[in-house]
Amino acid sequence: MDFDTFMAKYQITIQVGFISIPPNHDTLRKILVAVESNNQANRLPGLEDELNPTVLDPARVEVFLKKLPILNPETLASLEV
16 A cells, blocks of 8 residues: 555544644655755754754654554554544
């Protein structure tokens, strides 16, 4: 199952900062764009991104999201908020 189909099937909306990304076409790209926008707003002069807890590593976010479809349904159900 591809990422967009998975997100739509489970109706997973991702929140990045103040931006909500509902499941639809090109969801992963939209999430990564929101991550970069959020990061730009949260960067502090003189503080490396790795030390700033409000700056997300886009590569790690992408890996995390791409692994969601391989979780079993019981684990997915436990993630409901």
